[in-house]
Amino acid sequence: MDYQFTIIVPVYNEEDNLARVEQELLAYIKIASKKTKILFVNDGSKDNSQQLIEAIAARNPEFQYISFTENRGLSAAIKAGFDYTNTELVGYIDSDLQTAPEDFNLLLKYINDYDLVTGVRANRKDSFVKNMSSTIANGIRRAFTKDGMDDTGCPLKVIKTDYAKRIPMFKGLHRFLPAMILLQNGKIIQVPVQHFPRLAGQANFGVWNRLFGPLMDCFAYLWMKKKYINYSVEKQS
Template sequence: MIYQFTIVVPVYNEEDNLKRVEKELGNYLDIAIMSTSILFVNDGSKDSSQDLIEDICNRNEAFNFISFKDNRGLSAAIKAGFDHVTAPLVGYIDSDLQTAPQDFNLLLEQIDNFELVTGVRANRKDSFVKNMSSKIANGIRRAFTKDGMDDTGCPLKVIRTEYAKRIPMFKGLHRFLPAMILLQNGRITQIPVQHFPRLAGEAKFGLWNRLLGPLSDCFAYLWMKRKYINYEVAKKG
């Protein structure tokens, strides 16, 4: 089957969440507004996540996976997903399911006019410290990138695959996806989406990852922006 949309699901030690992921994403496939497949990217999990992923893929034709030899981080997992997708549209959702797969339809309804549509988590169900650190980090990133996005860390996005594949790889990439599309002269927008508390497993990011790490990444982004190569072919012959 030829799919129009593929959802990348990075996984790192999420054995307690994966059965729920299978159920929720399976339910979404029944209501998706276009033909959709799922691509798990196992980021070197140390628990039984890989066995569960293989069982899920054996049960569901639209589910596939790739698995890293070692843990390489969220940005590497997302980039690997982009590299392996063949559908014209690619999405991304975290395996903790703090965002709702059905909200992909809200983003897909807008994608015809944009190269990236990202969610904005409304009424976030996180701790005060997590919410405040994310707010500060987003403010810092906006000051550096001028992307106008309120919640670049929201793990619910849809991107045109041709643009996603041209995003250069570096650690912290997942925080700068809208800005990297702007570097390609792409159009971006944000849509409010649902947010839920984490029901199982452990969060993979602490205060450093959410606040201090992104600050240093902003300087890497500014360097890349100065050096970024972008061109359009006028004629071929």
């Protein structure tokens, strides 16, 4: 099949969520505005996630997977998904499904005119501590990157794949995807999307990850921005 859009689903110890992930993504595929397939990236899960992923892929041809030998983190899972994508568009959604797959259609409306479209979570259904730490972290990141985005941690994005594949790899990458597209002279936009409470499993990020980690990553981003190589080809033989 000529798929146009790959949705990356990073997975780390999400066995309690995967049946729902299968159900909701199958429902989305039927209404997707682009021909869509799913790519699970199992980030070294220690539970039964891999067995469940293999069963899902066996009964659904639209589902594929790759599995890490060990846990390498969310940024590595997203980057691996970019590397293994062969469609013109790529996106991702967290396996906790706190965002809605059907909202991909909202983002896809803008992808012809932009190179990255990111969701911004409206009426977030998280704890006060999580919301406050994310707000502070986003403010710090915005001050460093000047990307103008309010919620780069939103786990719902669509990117043109040729831009995604040119993003260099480093830990904390997932917080800087809009800024990385701007470094390529690409165009970005944010679009409000739905947000829901986590129904199963446990969040893999604490206050350190959401607040202090992003602050340190900002310095890494500034170093990379100074060293970043960007070019455009005018002619080719």
